[in-house]
Amino acid sequence: MSASPVARAIASALDWLAGSQLPSGEFRTYASPDPNMEGGCRFDSSPFATSLVLYALGFVDDPRARSMAARGLDFLASEMEGPGLWRYWSSRNPRHRQLPPDLDDICCISHVLKAAGRELPANREIVLANRDEAGAFYTWLAPRTTTPAELARTINHLVGAETLLAVLLSGTANDVDCAVNANVLLYLGEGEETRGAIAYLLGVVRDGREKECNHFYPDLPAFYYVLSRACFNGVSALAPTRGPVLGRLLPLQQGDGSFGGALNTALAACTLLNLNEQTQALHRAVEHLLATQRHDGSWPRQPLFLGPAPYYGSEELTTAFCLEALSRYSPDILTRPGA
Numbered sequence: 001m002s003a004s005p006v007a008r009a010i011a012s013a014l015d016w017l018a019g020s021q022l023p024s025g026e027f028r029t030y031a032s033p034d035p036n037m038e039g040g041c042r043f044d045s046s047p048f049a050t051s052l053v054l055y056a057l058g059f060v061d062d063p064r065a066r067s068m069a070a071r072g073l074d075f076l077a078s079e080m081e082g083p084g085l086w087r088y089w090s091s092r093n094p095r096h097r098q099l100p101p102d103l104d105d106i107c108c109i110s111h112v113l114k115a116a117g118r119e120l121p122a123n124r125e126i127v128l129a130n131r132d133e134a135g136a137f138y139t140w141l142a143p144r145t146t147t148p149a150e151l152a153r154t155i156n157h158l159v160g161a162e163t164l165l166a167v168l169l170s171g172t173a174n175d176v177d178c179a180v181n182a183n184v185l186l187y188l189g190e191g192e193e194t195r196g197a198i199a200y201l202l203g204v205v206r207d208g209r210e211k212e213c214n215h216f217y218p219d220l221p222a223f224y225y226v227l228s229r230a231c232f233n234g235v236s237a238l239a240p241t242r243g244p245v246l247g248r249l250l251p252l253q254q255g256d257g258s259f260g261g262a263l264n265t266a267l268a269a270c271t272l273l274n275l276n277e278q279t280q281a282l283h284r285a286v287e288h289l290l291a292t293q294r295h296d297g298s299w300p301r302q303p304l305f306l307g308p309a310p311y312y313g314s315e316e317l318t319t320a321f322c323l324e325a326l327s328r329y330s331p332d333i334l335t336r337p338g339a
Helices: 003-020 047-057 063-078 103-115 124-128 149-159 161-170 178-188 192-206 220-232 236-252 261-274 280-292 315-328
Strands: 030-032 303-306 311-313
Touching (some): 003 063, 003 280, 103 124, 103 178, 124 178, 149 161, 178 220, 192 236, 220 261, 236 261, 261 280, 280 315
Antiparallel strands (some): 030 311, 303 311
């Protein structure tokens, strides 16, 4: 495969994504009751999708990508509350205060801001205060029995009693999610304070509990993407997950090279790249992405994560993950015998 089809696909996708970015700098998320996201979709403003798009754009060496990133970073910074905290729903969303800040948003957004050299309040302590006894991280930011008094006052003031009560009544206040823990590690990195989260994730993969412990991402390629992303970004203690992840991911590839739609194919391709598995499976996945790109440069909307709707995704998200995969791909892959 020559480089030119990949380069053309990247250029077309960048043009489409630049045209889809909102004036605020946000990239859209849609919510839908339809698992195929073909009907009943509504715009659901959130900083989370924008953080994922900006991470993907970080691999694209192009002025259009840098321009989009600058505007997107401004949007993320404008949505910050208190000492470096974010909620899932943006301030532009009428549901903004229905949920407390959560570690998925906090850490994904903090990572891209920090990577871009943006100023960020010291929020490490407040994230670390949100761990269980074994050291794994809770999803929702809430005052805990182990939270220092000053931090507890900050959380109570920011979140509000009504929102905290809603989380308590839902039974999710002590939710521990494997994908969320992977995203916390992406931001905090490897160290003494994150050993518990690393041990938790190693155990999840060792015991094959990915679906049981993953409450927000319906498809395995999404979890393997965030897990391998943390490893790629320096959490080397997660290296033992490489073999099991590849052993479970590669059999999901279908005869047409896909892993079940463009979104999962892009996530799988990025996982292979994160794990330095540049074999024929990656080549076939990229071929599928090139074959399924739409004429306008985008790829179709598909659900990435779950919530009250319950399905959430967008063309912007799918296209960003496809851009990441294509931008990182080299057509001169070295295929191991039998790959």
